Amino acid sequence: MTASEPTATGRSLVLEAAGVRAEVGTVAAVLRGLTVHGVAVTEPLPADSPPPMAAGIVLAPWPNRVRDGVWVLDGERQQLDITEVSRSNAIHGLLRNTDYEVRARAADAVTLGALIPPQHGWPFLLDTWVRYALRPDGLSVTHGVVNHSGRPAPYAVGAHPYFRIGETPVEQLRLTVAATTYYEVDARMNPVAEHSVAGTPYDLRAGAPLADLTLDTPFGGVVPGVAAQLIAPDGARVELIQEPGWHYVQVFTARDFPRPQGRGLAVALEPMTAPPDALNSGAGLRRLEPGERWEGRWTVRYVPGASSS
Structure with a gap:
């Protein structure tokens, strides 16, 4: 593994082994x-500017949004800082601008760690980490946390990767999502109801062309295995595999994702252990007792198509 001088995304850490290469920045891991x-198999990101549209970052101690940044702990109102000003929400946790420390490194793996200290609306001390490890067909990502507070702490985690399949235009890809429910959201992108996908345009279990989809949608009812995948015309595919405890995935089709050749369609498939506004609903939240530790993992797997075999 090699490391570079600091940039807007932190120090760049390059992992390489057996034809697989990953690059990680220490800011937001x-x-x-x-x-x-x-x-x-992911949208490559520049080092000299913040990740566009939260691309590739770790989302902890909650993914997605908290409505108005407000939640209630043991009967006491908590007010998080508003970080999505246009919609008056607290979005994507508390580590978006944190420079993680490198805790372990090898040619094919790196572990980054960051503390989440007590702050506005968050009276807990958590130690978190993420381990990126290459595999022959992709990458495994393990998230971990330990509660150093003197009281139980809620916790959820997610990630925000944007996927592609080489030079195949994203418009030509087909998307499948192995979810049984989806969340209806309001104009501020906060959930108002959970519905079955059956008989709706959100039933993507059999797949649909990405060019036909406009989504910024949380999905639930995901069982361990392939949560979502992109499929190219030649059969090549990129799979997002979620392990037990990861029952949610957010799909976001960004029509104006910035690339060097110009803006265009990109798709984020975001593994999550809890849905939006989980600090209020409690759905998917873990209750970490003092000293309790937890780890969970998701994986990216690339399967070549007929033209690559």
């Missing part, structure tokens, strides 16, 4: 790029 045998 961002996944800046992943290629498998020369095929880009």
Whole structure:
């Protein structure tokens, strides 16, 4: 593994082994790029500017949004800082601008860690980490936490990768999502109801062309296994595999994702252990007792198509 001088995304850490290459930045533990045998399976990100549209960052101690940044702890109102000003929400946790420390490193793996100290609306001390480890067909990502507070702490985690399949235009890809429910959201992107996907345009279990989809949608009812995948015309695919405890995935189709050649369609498939506004609903939240430790993992797997075999 090699490391570079600091940039807007922190120090760049490059992992390489057996034809698989990942680049990680220490700010927000961002996944800046992943290629498998020369095929880009995530949108490559520049080092000299913040990740566009939260691309590749770690979302902890909650993913997605907290409505108005307000939640209640043991009957006491908590007010988080508003970080999505246009919608008056607290979004994507408390580590978006944190420079993680490197805690372990090897040619094919790196572990980054960051403390979440007590702050506005968050009276807990958590130690968190994320381990990126190459595998022959992609990357495994393990998130961990330990509660150093003197009281139980709520916790959820997610990530925000944008996927692609090499040079295949994203518009030509097909998306499947192995979810049984979706969340209806309001104009501020906060959930108002959970519905079955059956008989709705949100039933993507059989797949649909990405070009036909406009989504910024949380999905639930995800069982361990392939939560979502992109499929190219030649059969090549990128799979997002979620392990037990990861029952939610957010799908976001960004029509104006910035690339060097110009803006265009990109798709984020965001593994999550809890849905939006979980600090209020309690759905998917873990209750970490003092001293309790937890780890959970998701994986990216690339499967070549007929033209690559």
